[in-house]
Amino acid sequence: MKLASLPQGRDGRLIVVSDDLAWYADADHIVPTMQGLLDDWDRHCPRLEALAIELAHEAIPRKRFHEREACAPLPRAFQWVDGSAYVNHVELVRKARGAELPDSFWTDPLMYQGGSDDLRGGREPISLANESWGCDFEAEIVVVTGDVPQGVTPQQAINYVRLVGLVNDVSLRNLIPGELAKGFGFVQSKPASHFSPVFVTPAGLGAAWVGGKLNLPLMVDLNQQSFGRIEAGEECTFDFGVLIAHLAKTRRIGAGTIIGSGTVSNRDADGSPGRPVAQGGRGYACIAEQRMVETIANGQPVTPFLKNGDTVRIEMRDAKGRSIFGAIDQVVGQA
Amino acid sequence: MKLASLPQGRDGRLIVVSDDLAWYADADHIVPTMQGLLDDWDRHCPRLEALAIELAHEAIPRKRFHEREACAPLPRAFQWVDGSAYVNHVELVRKARGAELPDSFWTDPLMYQGGSDDLRGGREPISLANESWGCDFEAEIVVVTGDVPQGVTPQQAINYVRLVGLVNDVSLRNLIPGELAKGFGFVQSKPASHFSPVFVTPAGLGAAWVGGKLNLPLMVDLNQQSFGRIEAGEECTFDFGVLIAHLAKTRRIGAGTIIGSGTVSNRDADGSPGRPVAQGGRGYACIAEQRMVETIANGQPVTPFLKNGDTVRIEMRDAKGRSIFGAIDQVVGQA
Numbered sequence: 001m002k003l004a005s006l007p008q009g010r011d012g013r014l015i016v017v018s019d020d021l022a023w024y025a026d027a028d029h030i031v032p033t034m035q036g037l038l039d040d041w042d043r044h045c046p047r048l049e050a051l052a053i054e055l056a057h058e059a060i061p062r063k064r065f066h067e068r069e070a071c072a073p074l075p076r077a078f079q080w081v082d083g084s085a086y087v088n089h090v091e092l093v094r095k096a097r098g099a100e101l102p103d104s105f106w107t108d109p110l111m112y113q114g115g116s117d118d119l120r121g122g123r124e125p126i127s128l129a130n131e132s133w134g135c136d137f138e139a140e141i142v143v144v145t146g147d148v149p150q151g152v153t154p155q156q157a158i159n160y161v162r163l164v165g166l167v168n169d170v171s172l173r174n175l176i177p178g179e180l181a182k183g184f185g186f187v188q189s190k191p192a193s194h195f196s197p198v199f200v201t202p203a204g205l206g207a208a209w210v211g212g213k214l215n216l217p218l219m220v221d222l223n224q225q226s227f228g229r230i231e232a233g234e235e236c237t238f239d240f241g242v243l244i245a246h247l248a249k250t251r252r253i254g255a256g257t258i259i260g261s262g263t264v265s266n267r268d269a270d271g272s273p274g275r276p277v278a279q280g281g282r283g284y285a286c287i288a289e290q291r292m293v294e295t296i297a298n299g300q301p302v303t304p305f306l307k308n309g310d311t312v313r314i315e316m317r318d319a320k321g322r323s324i325f326g327a328i329d330q331v332v333g334q335a
Numbered sequence: 336m337k338l339a340s341l342p343q344g345r346d347g348r349l350i351v352v353s354d355d356l357a358w359y360a361d362a363d364h365i366v367p368t369m370q371g372l373l374d375d376w377d378r379h380c381p382r383l384e385a386l387a388i389e390l391a392h393e394a395i396p397r398k399r400f401h402e403r404e405a406c407a408p409l410p411r412a413f414q415w416v417d418g419s420a421y422v423n424h425v426e427l428v429r430k431a432r433g434a435e436l437p438d439s440f441w442t443d444p445l446m447y448q449g450g451s452d453d454l455r456g457g458r459e460p461i462s463l464a465n466e467s468w469g470c471d472f473e474a475e476i477v478v479v480t481g482d483v484p485q486g487v488t489p490q491q492a493i494n495y496v497r498l499v500g501l502v503n504d505v506s507l508r509n510l511i512p513g514e515l516a517k518g519f520g521f522v523q524s525k526p527a528s529h530f531s532p533v534f535v536t537p538a539g540l541g542a543a544w545v546g547g548k549l550n551l552p553l554m555v556d557l558n559q560q561s562f563g564r565i566e567a568g569e570e571c572t573f574d575f576g577v578l579i580a581h582l583a584k585t586r587r588i589g590a591g592t593i594i595g596s597g598t599v600s601n602r603d604a605d606g607s608p609g610r611p612v613a614q615g616g617r618g619y620a621c622i623a624e625q626r627m628v629e630t631i632a633n634g635q636p637v638t639p640f641l642k643n644g645d646t647v648r649i650e651m652r653d654a655k656g657r658s659i660f661g662a663i664d665q666v667v668g669q670a
Contacts, residue, residue: 010374010590039345076413076589079452081522105517112519113448117414117589129485133585150464172585182440184447185520187416191586250468250507251526254411254452255345 001052001201003027003163004070004326005034012071016052017198021326024065025055034074034199038256041146041162067326068123070197073165074144074256077116080193082140082169082260083243084110085236089265089289092273096292097177109238109246112185114169116258120194122326125333126170127191128308134174135306135332139220139285139314141232141261142167143240144199148253157244158212160253164205166196166218166325167260168314173288173305196314197326208318212239216324218264220285221313227290228283230264230274232316265289285314306332336387336536338362338498339405339661340369347406351387352533356661359400360390369409369534373591376481376497402661403458405532408500409479409591412451415528417475417504417595418578419445420571424600424624427608431627432512444573444581447520449504451593455529457661460668461505462526463643469509470641470667474555474620474649476567476596477502478575479534483588492579493547495588499540501531501553501660502595503649508623508640531649532661543653547574551659553599555620556648562625563618565599565609567651600624620649641667 002019005012011033015024030051031037031044054060084090090110091101128135144163152160175189202209208216215233219226238246243259264285268274273293275281284290291301306312315327337354340347346368350359365386366372366379389395419425425445426436463470479498487495510524537544543551550568554561573581578594599620603609608628610616619625626636641647650662 078411078413079450081450099518102517108517110517110519111522113450113522115414115416115448115586116451117592118587127485127586129585150462175585180518182437182443182445183434183515183518183520184445185518187446187448187582188585247522250464250510250523251450251462252453257452 001049001204002198003034003048003073004065004198005073005075006069007071010075011035012075016048016055017065018055019204021065021067021198021323023055023062025051025060025062027051035077035256038144038146038162041255067197070326071121072119072195073163073199074258075119077119077256077258078254079257080114080116080119081247081257082112082114082262083238083246084262085238085243086262086265087237088235088267088273089263089286092265092289092292096288096295106237109243110262111243111246114186114190114193118192120192122168122194122197122328123330124194125331126194126306126312128306128332131307132174133172136171136173136287137306137312137314138169138171138263139218139228140167140169140263141214141218142195142258145244145253145255145257145259147255148244148248148257150248150250150252152245152248154239154241154245157248158239158241160244161202161212161240163199163201164209164214165199166314166316166328168194168312168328168330169260169263170194194328194330196328200324205324212241216316216318218285219315219317220283222287223311226277226283228285229277230266230282230285232264235266236261308332336384336539337533338369338383338408339400339533340408340410341404342406345410346370347410351383351390352400353390356400356402356533356658358390358397360386360395360397362386370412370591373479373481373497376590402532405661406456407454407530408498408534409593410454412454412591412593413589414592415449415451415454416582416592417447417449417597418573418581419597420573420578421597421600422572423570423602423608424598424621427600427624427627431623431630441572444578445597446578446581449521449525449528453527455527457503457529457532457663458665459529460666461529461641461647463641463667466642467509468507471506471508471622472641472647472649473504473506473598474553474563475502475504475598476549476553477530477593480579480588480590480592480594482590483579483583483592485583485585485587487580487583489574489576489580492583493574493576495579496537496547496575498534498536499544499549500534501649501651501663503529503647503663503665504595504598505529529663529665531663535659540659547576551651551653553620554650554652555618557622558646561612561618563620564612565601565617565620567599570601571596643667
């Protein structure tokens, strides 16, 4: 089942979207908002699944779905945390900051608590007040959980995944070193994140969703050029079960918690950091990685961070080439 | 005006509480929840103020208010961040970890993004699954904001404070060093926070609220013994205007954001770290400070972190000795 929110009030109104993203049916008569659904999933889900089947069979009135009209599936959430499933990414961006990767990072997930009061749609511009902040995109997979009890195991945790989607976890790279040096994580260096127009249930992902990983390539374009074609199911050190269990070690987790994978990242076949797409590699899901690889090769980065007017597109397609979550497709614009 | 939430669903139901905390009037016919009020403050506030006046004049049916029956004013929130207004506290706990205090900490606030999916009432037990985690209380002032535009000045920011209250920002001290060493802030080391039963509008605080600071002593008891009597208006390096502006530098802030002051902390009159209450000092708003002072004096800490069965009480009283926010008064209990 595919779900989205259209703009209405602060929390949007829930719709069910057809598998091909072409049509939708209103769902707010069943439950008004995505958060309301997550608050009482077992009660509402069967009726929404029935609605999705009627939509697929054209048995009910349907309307044209336009990705550009959707807001974030959860325009605000009670929790957004971001993990580090792809340790290759962590190693590269730490190298770029001159920081070593501790061995423990391969067994103990990095995770940061993010701001969730203002989550934005995939077609909204990236609001950037100051280009000198070093704005970067980070393309990631996210899951949304139900209520998770404290102390769940990774195996149990996977069962609490209600929805899966994509995020552009926008980062202000030039503010990060100063902020991380203070030791308390990200506040100013992580502005609003942007989410894919559509979130999908694990069952709706079919065989691509296995063991808390999504085995499909993540497609990232910068200014209409292919920037990354990264396999999200490969080199994913921590599946979402591990990330959820990490978060739930010392506290229970509330319904509607969004957990990110961290920037999707692959090494090259020979074990070195991946090559750019233009050089036959899989490329990158953020600019910082490409800059680091350029620095390793030539002593300095070449690719600039985002400037006003740049465009970013993040999408995932199934084996038949059909968009799964719709595309995050946005321009960088003055705040 | 004083407001609280009684348990109902996930977000409680809004009530107006009398100034003496003895009575309340239902307010959910005006707006069902505290978050709903914050979402549309200008619309609802005049009617709630009128209700508060009727309650004070006994012009409407009133019910007995019992602090123990209140849940957190916001049982979940879209954002909870915690600052470091009291740099004396930061210096002491860093000393305890063997870390120096950078000079910039006196001008650039520390702030961390906290989990806000599960905020608890002031009479609920502190849920502690493992005493070896080193559980500590941290008594703080909090404010709740309306919508704040990006880039506000500290002076402007004070005008967006809608409510003021108290928090016990529970910390798991023995998990902090390992987590902070990873560089991404707190996740496992900050379990659910507990809030005062009542939140109060700035106007309701009268002369005690000046320039984004609350000029009253914070009273902290551990196991029925006075542990801290700290002046919240003194040595407060960053007022709430500065903290809000810090958070809003790179993004707008959504209504219902809770911002904490950080642990309230005073030096001694001679400039040294404060003495314990038992030695004639003002004491401390967390155990870690007292342990640090013990370590400085005797080479090792004496006061243990919280154990199951310990009790913590945090309260603030006005010049006439009347409780302002009600008391956080809780036992440490097995999770």
